[in-house]
Amino acid sequence: MTVVDAHHHVWDLSVRDQDWITGPELRPLRRDFTVADLASEARAAGVDRTVLVQTVTVPEETPEFLALAAEHDLIAGVVGWTDLTRPDVAEELARLRELPGGRYLKGIRHQVQGEPDPEWLLRADVRRGLSAVAEAGLAYDLVVLPHQLPACARAAADLPELTFVLDHSGKPPIASSTREPWTRDVRAVAALPNTVCKLSGLVTEADLTNWTVTDLRPYADAVLKAFGPGRLMFGSDWPVCTLAATHGEVLAAATELTAALSAAERAQFFEGTAARVYGL
Numbered sequence: 364m365t366v367v368d369a370h371h372h373v374w375d376l377s378v379r380d381q382d383w384i385t386g387p388e389l390r391p392l393r394r395d396f397t398v399a400d401l402a403s404e405a406r407a408a409g410v411d412r413t414v415l416v417q418t419v420t421v422p423e424e425t426p427e428f429l430a431l432a433a434e435h436d437l438i439a440g441v442v443g444w445t446d447l448t449r450p451d452v453a454e455e456l457a458r459l460r461e462l463p464g465g466r467y468l469k470g471i472r473h474q475v476q477g478e479p480d481p482e483w484l485l486r487a488d489v490r491r492g493l494s495a496v497a498e499a500g501l502a503y504d505l506v507v508l509p510h511q512l513p514a515c516a517r518a519a520a521d522l523p524e525l526t527f528v529l530d531h532s533g534k535p536p537i538a539s540s541t542r543e544p545w546t547r548d549v550r551a552v553a554a555l556p557n558t559v560c561k562l563s564g565l566v567t568e569a570d571l572t573n574w575t576v577t578d579l580r581p582y583a584d585a586v587l588k589a590f591g592p593g594r595l596m597f598g599s600d601w602p603v604c605t606l607a608a609t610h611g612e613v614l615a616a617a618t619e620l621t622a623a624l625s626a627a628e629r630a631q632f633f634e635g636t637a638a639r640v641y642g643l
Contacts, residue, residue: 370598447492
């Protein structure tokens with residue numbers, strides 16, 4: 364079975380600080396994680412291709428990631444960052460595509476989870492930027508907290524021409540075993556046909572040291588039921604996942620969580636959805 368890891372990161376702290384890595388819980392992440400490190404783990408786990416996703420909101424990172432994709436055949440696509448509110452966002456997207464590796468640009472993401480306004484996605488200047496993303500033929504990744512999911516549904520309804528990719532299943536509160544209103548709000552997002560979802564990041568929303576597949580299953584089942592395997596894709600969230608599990612353990616958990624699917628449905632989940640949405 365071909366496996367696409369539709370969500371991972373890399374960083375080099377000598378090039379740029381990752382200012383979100385703070386506090387003792389995240390201390391294991393305060394080191395370099397390179398494409399070579401990823402390849403070692405991902406290839407061993409059976410991953411064939413990956414999608415590299417932005418980590419910080421600085422304009423220099425996306426060109427660097429595009430160049431990495433051009434150099435490493437493991438990386439099939441990049442979800443980068445640009446300021447959606449800049450008046451020349453369409454021109455900036457076009458410029459990025461002209462850079463070395465520009466053909467690997469497949470989507471855009473912003474750290475919406477860090478925005479204090481729960482309706483940041485609905486601002487007029489942001490909507491204009493999202494329209495430019497759609498016109499460029501790119502997807503838009505949503506990294507949000509559960510309370511921001513209603514705004515995601517409204518944005519997807521307002522922009523049917525744009526494919527929205529819900530990262531980490533909307534970060535369900537697994538550690539507290541809470542399911543509502545997350546389940547209701549995820550279903551509202553899934554009700555829009557231009558939305559897809561990543562089964563990623565679940566292990567770090569659970570108890571980092573004592574999580575089990577049983578803990579994850581109600582949340583995985585909820586997104587499987589809401590989106591279906593044709594609108595769901597696998598992502599490791601490496602190296603953030605290493606706070607709780609290795610790349611191989613995350614893939615094994617996803618395999619167990621989707622064991623009831625047919626062979627064709629598993630092929631959609633592990634490869635087809637990501638290939639279609641990101642044009643890999």
